[in-house]
Amino acid sequence: MSKYTEDDLREELKTKEYEYGFYTDIESETFPNGINEDIVRAISKKKEEPQWMTDWRLEAFKVWKDMTEPDWANVNYKKPDFQGISYYSAPNSKPKYDSIDEVDPELLATFEKLGISLDEQKKLAGVAMDVVIDSVSVATTFKKTLGEKGIIFMSISEAIREHPELVKKHLGTVVPQKDNFYAALNSAVFSDGSFCYIPKGVRCPMELSTYFRINQAGTGQFERTLVIADEGSYVSYLEGCTAPSRDENQLHAAVVELIALDDAEIKYSTVQNWYPGNAEGKGGVYNFVTKRGLCEKNAKISWTQIETGSAVTWKYPSCILKGDNSVGEFYSIAVTNNYQQADTGTKMIHLGKNTKSTIISKGISAGKSQNSYRGLVQINSRAENARNFSQCDSLLMGNECGAHTFPYIEAKNKSAKIEHEATTSKIGEDQIFYCNQRGIDTEKAIALIVNGFSKEVLNKLPMEFAVEAQKLLEISLEGSVG
Amino acid sequence: MDLKEKLVSSFLVFEDQAEVDSYVHDVRNDAIKIFEEKGFPSKKEEAWKYTSLNKILKEDYSVFPKQENALEYRDVKKYFIHDIDTYKIVFIDGKYSSHLSETTHDGMDVCLMSAALSKPKYRLVIENYFNKAATKDSLPSLNTAFSKEGAYIHIPKNKLVEKPIQIIHLSTGNESATLLQPRNLIVVDENSHVQIIERHQSLTDNAVLTNSVTEIFANKRAIVDYYKIQNDNANASLIDNTFIKQKRESVASVHTFAFGGKLIRNNLNFYQEGERIDSILKGVTIIGNKQHVDHNTLVHHIEPNCESHQDYKGIYNENSTGVFNGKIIVEKEAQKTNAFQSNNNILVSDKATINTKPQLEIFADDVKCSHGCTIGQLDEDAMFYMRSRGIPEKEAKALLMYAFSNNVLSSVKIREMKQRITKIIANKLGVNIGFDL
Numbered sequence: 001m002s003k004y005t006e007d008d009l010r011e012e013l014k015t016k017e018y019e020y021g022f023y024t025d026i027e028s029e030t031f032p033n034g035i036n037e038d039i040v041r042a043i044s045k046k047k048e049e050p051q052w053m054t055d056w057r058l059e060a061f062k063v064w065k066d067m068t069e070p071d072w073a074n075v076n077y078k079k080p081d082f083q084g085i086s087y088y089s090a091p092n093s094k095p096k097y098d099s100i101d102e103v104d105p106e107l108l109a110t111f112e113k114l115g116i117s118l119d120e121q122k123k124l125a126g127v128a129m130d131v132v133i134d135s136v137s138v139a140t141t142f143k144k145t146l147g148e149k150g151i152i153f154m155s156i157s158e159a160i161r162e163h164p165e166l167v168k169k170h171l172g173t174v175v176p177q178k179d180n181f182y183a184a185l186n187s188a189v190f191s192d193g194s195f196c197y198i199p200k201g202v203r204c205p206m207e208l209s210t211y212f213r214i215n216q217a218g219t220g221q222f223e224r225t226l227v228i229a230d231e232g233s234y235v236s237y238l239e240g241c242t243a244p245s246r247d248e249n250q251l252h253a254a255v256v257e258l259i260a261l262d263d264a265e266i267k268y269s270t271v272q273n274w275y276p277g278n279a280e281g282k283g284g285v286y287n288f289v290t291k292r293g294l295c296e297k298n299a300k301i302s303w304t305q306i307e308t309g310s311a312v313t314w315k316y317p318s319c320i321l322k323g324d325n326s327v328g329e330f331y332s333i334a335v336t337n338n339y340q341q342a343d344t345g346t347k348m349i350h351l352g353k354n355t356k357s358t359i360i361s362k363g364i365s366a367g368k369s370q371n372s373y374r375g376l377v378q379i380n381s382r383a384e385n386a387r388n389f390s391q392c393d394s395l396l397m398g399n400e401c402g403a404h405t406f407p408y409i410e411a412k413n414k415s416a417k418i419e420h421e422a423t424t425s426k427i428g429e430d431q432i433f434y435c436n437q438r439g440i441d442t443e444k445a446i447a448l449i450v451n452g453f454s455k456e457v458l459n460k461l462p463m464e465f466a467v468e469a470q471k472l473l474e475i476s477l478e479g480s481v482g
Numbered sequence: 483m484d485l486k487e488k489l490v491s492s493f494l495v496f497e498d499q500a501e502v503d504s505y506v507h508d509v510r511n512d513a514i515k516i517f518e519e520k521g522f523p524s525k526k527e528e529a530w531k532y533t534s535l536n537k538i539l540k541e542d543y544s545v546f547p548k549q550e551n552a553l554e555y556r557d558v559k560k561y562f563i564h565d566i567d568t569y570k571i572v573f574i575d576g577k578y579s580s581h582l583s584e585t586t587h588d589g590m591d592v593c594l595m596s597a598a599l600s601k602p603k604y605r606l607v608i609e610n611y612f613n614k615a616a617t618k619d620s621l622p623s624l625n626t627a628f629s630k631e632g633a634y635i636h637i638p639k640n641k642l643v644e645k646p647i648q649i650i651h652l653s654t655g656n657e658s659a660t661l662l663q664p665r666n667l668i669v670v671d672e673n674s675h676v677q678i679i680e681r682h683q684s685l686t687d688n689a690v691l692t693n694s695v696t697e698i699f700a701n702k703r704a705i706v707d708y709y710k711i712q713n714d715n716a717n718a719s720l721i722d723n724t725f726i727k728q729k730r731e732s733v734a735s736v737h738t739f740a741f742g743g744k745l746i747r748n749n750l751n752f753y754q755e756g757e758r759i760d761s762i763l764k765g766v767t768i769i770g771n772k773q774h775v776d777h778n779t780l781v782h783h784i785e786p787n788c789e790s791h792q793d794y795k796g797i798y799n800e801n802s803t804g805v806f807n808g809k810i811i812v813e814k815e816a817q818k819t820n821a822f823q824s825n826n827n828i829l830v831s832d833k834a835t836i837n838t839k840p841q842l843e844i845f846a847d848d849v850k851c852s853h854g855c856t857i858g859q860l861d862e863d864a865m866f867y868m869r870s871r872g873i874p875e876k877e878a879k880a881l882l883m884y885a886f887s888n889n890v891l892s893s894v895k896i897r898e899m900k901q902r903i904t905k906i907i908a909n910k911l912g913v914n915i916g917f918d919l
Contacts (some may be wrong), residue, residue: 072528379830380855396847399814405842410859414829418857420840426847 028257034083037061039475040188043087047157047192050164056357060177060187066447074372076082077286077312080251082343087189087222111317131258132241145205152197153208156224159195166197174257174294174320183290185223190255193224198264207462208237224253229264229299236267238465249370251286252310258301262323265300266293269461270317271469273309274373281339281368284311291315297323297352304460305376306469307334307342308476316374321355331457335476336401345375345406349449350383350416359390362454365401372404377420381412392422395453396478397446447474485539490518491771492545493627497756506599506629509613513626532805532837534590537566538719538745542687542777543661553685558652560685566898568679569647571633575654576662578631582650592647595665606830607636611669614726615697616749622723629665632694637674638706646677648898651694653718655686666696670704677707677896684718690745694865696724700732702756707895708736713906714743716771716776723749730785737894738776738864739766739903741910751780754788754816761790766887766903768910770799770831779808783816792823795887798834806838814845823853828860828886 032039044054069079146153150350152163160167173201177187181332198204220319229235239256252274260266268291278286293301303317348357357377365371373392394403405422427449435445450473451458458466493514497507511821522539553574561572568594572582578594584591591604598604599612616622633649651664670676683688699707712720720743725733740746752761767775781790796804806825827836840853860882868878884907890902894900908915 072626357821394842394844396844396849399817399845399847401847402845403844404844405840405853407840407855409838409855409857410835411827411829411837412832412835414832414834416857417859418855420853420855421840422840422851422853424842424844424849424851426849 002110007169010078015313018085019369033307035061035085035087035189039087043189043191046161048158049157049293052130052164052168054159056172056177057188060184061189063178064181064184064188067178069181073314073368073374074311074406075100075314075341075343077341079124080286082185085251087191110444113319116204123346143186149202150199151202151204152195154195155426156190156193156226159226163195163197166228167195167226170257170259171226172257174259174292175255175290180290182288183255186224186253186255188291190224195225195228196227196235196237197230198235200230201232202230203233204235208235219340223252225254225256226259227266227268228259229261229266231261232263234265236462237269238462239270241275241305250284252288254289254291254293256289256317258291260293260295260301260326260366261298262297263299264296265302267302268293268304268317269465270303270305270307270312271465271472272305272307275311276309276338276340277311278413279338281311284340285316286310286312287397288312289315293318293328294320295323295326295328295355298325299323300327300329302329302331302460303346304331305333305344306457306461306472307344308472312341313340313342314343315344316346318349319357320349320351321357321386322351322479324352325354326352327355330357330359330361331460332361333454333457333473334362334371334373335362335364335473336366336371337437337476338367338369340369343372343374345373347376348378348388350377350386350388351460352378353382354386355383356387357389360456361390361392361455363392363394363403364397364453364477365394365403365448366397370404372406374406377418378412379411379413379418383413386413386416388416388418388420390418390420392420393453394422394424395450396424396426413471450474450477485543486518486521488543489545489624489628490514496546496628496630505605505609508749510627510629513623513628516618516623517620517627520623525622527917529807532619532803533745533747533774533809535745538691541659541691541693543659543689544657545661553579553582553630553652553654557684558582558683560763561650561652561681562648563646563679563896563898563902564750566646570650571647572650573631573654573664574652575656575660576631576651576664576823577879578798579652590638590643591636593634594666595634596630597666598634599630603635605641605667606772607669608667608836611697611699613669613697613801614701614750615727615753616695616723617657617725621693621721621749621763622725624798625663625665629662629695632665632667635676635678636668637640637670638838639671639673641671643674644681649678650679651682651692653682653684653686653690653692653798655684655688656692657688660692662690662692664692664694665715666694666810668696668811670698670700670706672702673686674706677709679711679896679899681711682714682718682720684715687717690718691721692719693721694723694885695758696722698724698726698734699842700726700728700734701731703731704734705730706730707736708734709896709899710736710738710748710846711741711892711906712739712743712746713741713865716742716744716773718743719745721747721749725751725753725760726799727753728759728761731758732756733760733762734806735762735764735893737890738777739764739906740767740769740777742769742773742907743775744772745774745776749778751782752790753782754790756782757785757787759788760783761788762893763790763792763794764890764893765794766890766907767796768799768883768907769797769802769804769806773802774803775916776805776807777807778805781810783812783821785820786815786817786819788816789820790822792825793890794825795890796836797825797830797883797886798907799830801831801833803834806855807841808839808850809841810843810853812842812844812846812849812851817846817848819846819849819851821849821851825853825855827857827887828883829857832871847873872915877913877915880908880913880915883911884908895916
């Protein structure tokens, strides 16, 4: 890691820009507030979807109508008014600002610290671009490489039109429409998302990412992602953005489905940094996400997540280990500051024989925030020799925050081996003293210690993400030293 | 008429008969209202997610068991720790049995709840302590509403109680199904020390459901050792609610040995209301054959510089189910808390199930809290080592399981009690070896 400096990163970000870009038609149009069958139909029509898709959405809507919002999570927030939201708002192509000088200086300072290039900054802040970067050619080469391998990577609306057989076969198989309140809502009204298919035996040559997508700023509240790795294939998928996203949408309810067929491997990394609200806890995004992966024989799914944003996070990336010898992994860092609340964790459902799962969760709470780990490890009666290792560590900064652990462990097979351990601690005064003594100021020292604390998870991130994530941790905790 | 309605309507009759002063009367009336409102807990409640009462509530329980059955000491001797001298408070079908008991008023009170509730000289203690630790959940409230009989133990200042106290509930079950609701109050004043052993035993094949509440108050620097032996027959169910309030520098420990019964639910709550308190919760569970044991613990750290230690071991045979739900709450003020929790389980059979949920809620930053939880098997290398030295498989297994639970046994302070438990374990594991002898 030492060879890779911040400058390298900045350089890379400059040159890499729009590498993975694709573009969806942008029309500035917003539907009236509220949800009913007509709205669902209209969204489907807008997306030029076939009849089966419309029916699928309507089915989800019917189920959703009778569901109630879950309130078991360890978070407190004002319930969103579901009739007060517009369910289709095409990404707005109009720039918010005319020049970068108008942008909130605080935001720019953050960009600066993250080492994001000027052009990228403008795009993220919604400034009109005066320099047009020729992204088309880059995107074309990129698509060509993927095309040669037979990899399909496109937005889900495109996929519904171009590869209906694949979508129809897999959509909703891992997260059914009626799975939970938010998944049902998402199924009914999802605006867009990504679709990815890796054919048999193909190793995807690059990290697939939604990071640099041009319309990132308006990806919409209801994203739907479907990744299918066919037999023996491998893919690493990155989602999210380290730069803070100032989004007006208060409610985000995304669904991510991963399907790893026999011998396939999917690595899914997320960096979430939605607007967490201001220091008094006003505003901020509600992030209610359903993420789940299905492993067939010898398959492996690995979730890595860095959660630093959102006022309320409610997210449990899960693995269903259906096939024998399949492996599920979950690595997470959740940072909460000010009034943020996070209730996050994972579910590992062991169904097949010799299945293994690993859970490493690091929670860091500062300010007046509440950080919870909630996890389930379930060993089915037929899951011989299942193995699980879980570790949840919490770091508390200041005496006004809270860290909570709710691990559920259910074993129905005698050959299961399960270990769970959790610790809670604060940054030791002796550790800080040690650093101070060596000329490292307290803020830097804390960054150093936090980094060490989260190393196990940071190491699992793809290289270019890891460096940024490290910086992000520092920024998220800035000013939390009392 | 379901059980809830039956209970609510029999409360009226009960309240008419009970001769109590107005304080307890009010407490009871409030409690029945809470129960009426909440009803029996269902699986929908988070705390009852893994334990369903539906089956056992179907029986037609008689709420007020009829006349007591006379029992001879020699018939029930085996349920006592009989090889040492102890105080004994014995109940048969919820009624006090004077000829089996040995109580005292000599410098302390080891006597009956019914006396304490009705006699004016206990009034102050009752008003200060009765129902002050129990939660307002439905089952403790139900018990409060019908609270009448049980053990009342009050140890005054600076007293070392030399003999352990045994509280034994026997049920003979003339009725087809009996509901018992014993209510115990234990107050240990400054610098005093007491050891208590509690046992519920059914002597009949008829169904027995016990909904017991024990409130324990450990005042300044008091030491309380409490042992629960739960080794009942297959038709007896027990819901045991124990609430312990500790004042500063006190030490309270509860050992729970759950070896049998149809369904056992232990709600064990510790509240630390002072500095430098130590709370110890330990348990061994060895069950089989359709049995269900649920340990639900809470340690509430309210003040700084306190400690808690939890160690629960479980061995599950046949189609038994084990639940462990351990909750530790550390309040904002409770800095320098040291809370430790460990739950280890062995599933012996493929049909056995274990659900465990070690839960931490921490609001203070300068604390050391850790919890560990494992589900595993016996070490094959260790088995091989013993087998290769001529120890039969069954004995080798038993030795390993005994070693597994020894952590908990080693902190039992009454020697005879430890021997008794060891015997029960040997019996449970189907071997005839004197472990630690």
